[in-house]
Amino acid sequence: MIKRHTEAMDVVVLGGGAAGVMAAVAAARNGADVLLVESQNCLGGSRTATGVDTFYGFFTPGDNPRKIVAGIPDEIVNRLRRENKLFDRPNTYGAGMGLTYDVEALKIAYEDLVLQSGCRLLFHTTACHVEAADGRVNSVWLANKAGLTEVKASYFIDTTGDADIVARAGGGFDAGSDDEPNQSLSTIFFMGNVDLEKAKKVSHREMTERMKEANKSGRFRLPREDGSYHRTPNPGVIQANMVRVSRIDATDPYSLTKAEIEGRKQVQEYAAFLKACIDGFENAFLIGTSQYIGVRETRKIDGHYKLTEEDVIAGRKFPDSIACCGAPVEDHHPGEGTRWVYVENGGYYHIPYRCLVPRSLQNVIVAGRCLSATHGAQASARNSAQAMAMGQAAGTAAALAAAAKQNFIDLDIGRLRRTLVEQHAIIE
Ligand SMILES: Cc1cc2nc3c(=O)[nH]c(=O)nc-3n(C[C@H](O)[C@H](O)[C@H](O)COP(=O)(O)OP(=O)(O)OC[C@H]3O[C@@H](n4cnc5c(N)ncnc54)[C@H](O)[C@@H]3O)c2cc1C
CATH class of the missing domain: 3.30.310 (TATA-Binding Protein)
Known part of the structure; x- marks a missing residue:
C-alpha cells in the first residue's frame, strides 16, 4: 500500500552518514523544514555502523599541519573530546593527524546534534524510488515497516554514499569498470x-x-x-x-x-x-x-565539475570552493598493497561547489563519497572530515535555495560561501 505524505517538506536528506548528518543540521539551522532518512538504526554510516573510528582530513599531513575543516564537524569533535571519548592519533601511513573516537559516543552525539537542530529523523527507512520529470525530483518513495510512503519536497540532498537518488532520477554517474574497479571493501x-x-x-x-x-x-x-x-x-x-x-x-x-x-x-x-x-x-x-561491510566507493555523480587526481596532487584552488582537503589519494585497489599519492608540498586543494551539483538535475545536490570526481580524486576527497564539510555546504545550499526558490546551480555562490564562513566553515 502506498501512503501519500500530506506535508510539503522544504528539504529531504536521504542517508544519515557523515555527510547526511551535517547536511540535515545545516539545512535546519538555516531555516529549512527538514526530514533526514536513514536505512540503518543509527547515524554515521561508515563512521559508526561500519566500525571505522577515526576522523581523518581535519588537518593536512606533514610537519606543519594546517587545520582545514571546522564548522559543524568541529562541534562533534569538541563534544567527544570534552567527554573523553576522542584522542589524537597520527595516521599509520603518514596521512596526517587522526581523531580516534568511541563509536557508541559518536552515534549519540550525531543524534543529539540532529534532533537539537529541529530536523525530523527516520531510521529503518530506505529511499527506494523517485518520481522525476524534466530534470526535477518531485518525490521520493520510502520503504519501511509501515509500507511505502511517498514524500514530496522542493529540494533533495542525496547523501546515500551510492548516489541512489541521482541514479534513480536518471542522473549520470560513473560506477567503476573492470579496467578501473572501485576500491576494495573492508569488514572492520x-x-x-x-x-x-x-x-x-x-x-x-x-x-x-x-x-x-x-x-x-x-x-x-x-x-x-x-x-x-x-x-x-x-x-x-x-x-x-x-x-x-x-x-x-x-x-x-x-x-x-x-x-x-x-x-x-x-x-x-x-x-x-x-x-x-x-x-x-x-x-x-x-x-x-562491523554492522555491515565498509564500502569505500560506488557511484560518483556526473556533476558540473569533475575533480581529478591532477587537481588533488597539484593542490588546485577553485573560486567556488566550499571545502578544503589535504588527504592523500588512498587507493585500496584489488591485489596487494595500497596506492598512496600525497598532495604536493604538504598542501591542500579546494572542493568546488560544482562537484556537488548533478549536471542533469535541478533540485538535487549530493555530498560525501558520491561527489563528482574521478576514481583517483575520490580516493582522497572521501575522507570523513571532507564528507562532513561537504554536507554542511550542501545543507546550507539547500536552505538558501529553498528561501530563494532557485535551482542549485543558479544559487548565489558568494552568498553561500559567506554563510559558510559566518558559520565557521573553512573554505579557503
Ligand atoms: C573501511 C573503511 C575505512 C575508512 N577509514 C577511514 C578513516 O580511517 N578515516 C576517514 O576519515 N575516513 C575513512 N573512510 C572513509 C569515510 O569514512 C567515508 O568515505 C565517509 O564517511 C563517507 O561518508 P558518506 O556520508 O558520504 O557515506 P556513508 O558513510 O556511506 O553514508 C551513507 C549513509 O546513507 C545510508 N543510505 C544508503 N542508501 C540509502 C537509501 N537508499 N535510503 C536511506 N539511507 C541510505 C547508509 O545507511 C549510510 O548511513 C573509510 C571508509 C571505509 C569504508
Whole structure:
C-alpha cells in the first residue's frame, strides 16, 4: 500500500552518514523544514555502523599541519573530546593527524546534534524510488515497516554514499569498470583483552612481514598484508582494518551479499593470525565485526565539475570552493598493497561547489563519497572530515535555495560561501 505524505517538506536528506548528518543540521539551522532518512538504526554510516573510528582530513599531513575543516564537524569533535571519548592519533601511513573516537559516543552525539537542530529523523527507512520529470525530483518513495510512503519536497540532498537518488532520477554517474574497479571493501573488527604494551613492541613493518610469512606458509589466508590495527578509547580494545574484498559492486545486492560473507570469513583468519603471531594478542578475543561491510566507493555523480587526481596532487584552488582537503589519494585497489599519492608540498586543494551539483538535475545536490570526481580524486576527497564539510555546504545550499526558490546551480555562490564562513566553515 502506498501512503501519500500530506506535508510539503522544504528539504529531504536521504542517508544519515557523515555527510547526511551535517547536511540535515545545516539545512535546519538555516531555516529549512527538514526530514533526514536513514536505512540503518543509527547515524554515521561508515563512521559508526561500519566500525571505522577515526576522523581523518581535519588537518593536512606533514610537519606543519594546517587545520582545514571546522564548522559543524568541529562541534562533534569538541563534544567527544570534552567527554573523553576522542584522542589524537597520527595516521599509520603518514596521512596526517587522526581523531580516534568511541563509536557508541559518536552515534549519540550525531543524534543529539540532529534532533537539537529541529530536523525530523527516520531510521529503518530506505529511499527506494523517485518520481522525476524534466530534470526535477518531485518525490521520493520510502520503504519501511509501515509500507511505502511517498514524500514530496522542493529540494533533495542525496547523501546515500551510492548516489541512489541521482541514479534513480536518471542522473549520470560513473560506477567503476573492470579496467578501473572501485576500491576494495573492508569488514572492520574489534578485539578485546589485548596487552597493548606488549603488542606495541611489534612494529607495523614487522607485523606486515609476519603476515607475508603466514601467507607464504599457507598457515593463514590474508589477502591484504599492509592492514593495521590501533588502540581505541576503551582499555585493552583494538580496532582492526585488515580485510580486503575486491571487485565488488556494492550497489548490486548479490555482489554485496558475497562481500559480507567473504569479509566475515577473512575476519576469522585475521583474528586467528593476530592471536597466533603477534605478541600481546595471546589472550585476546574477537568482540565483533562491523554492522555491515565498509564500502569505500560506488557511484560518483556526473556533476558540473569533475575533480581529478591532477587537481588533488597539484593542490588546485577553485573560486567556488566550499571545502578544503589535504588527504592523500588512498587507493585500496584489488591485489596487494595500497596506492598512496600525497598532495604536493604538504598542501591542500579546494572542493568546488560544482562537484556537488548533478549536471542533469535541478533540485538535487549530493555530498560525501558520491561527489563528482574521478576514481583517483575520490580516493582522497572521501575522507570523513571532507564528507562532513561537504554536507554542511550542501545543507546550507539547500536552505538558501529553498528561501530563494532557485535551482542549485543558479544559487548565489558568494552568498553561500559567506554563510559558510559566518558559520565557521573553512573554505579557503
Ligand atoms: C573501511 C573503511 C575505512 C575508512 N577509514 C577511514 C578513516 O580511517 N578515516 C576517514 O576519515 N575516513 C575513512 N573512510 C572513509 C569515510 O569514512 C567515508 O568515505 C565517509 O564517511 C563517507 O561518508 P558518506 O556520508 O558520504 O557515506 P556513508 O558513510 O556511506 O553514508 C551513507 C549513509 O546513507 C545510508 N543510505 C544508503 N542508501 C540509502 C537509501 N537508499 N535510503 C536511506 N539511507 C541510505 C547508509 O545507511 C549510510 O548511513 C573509510 C571508509 C571505509 C569504508
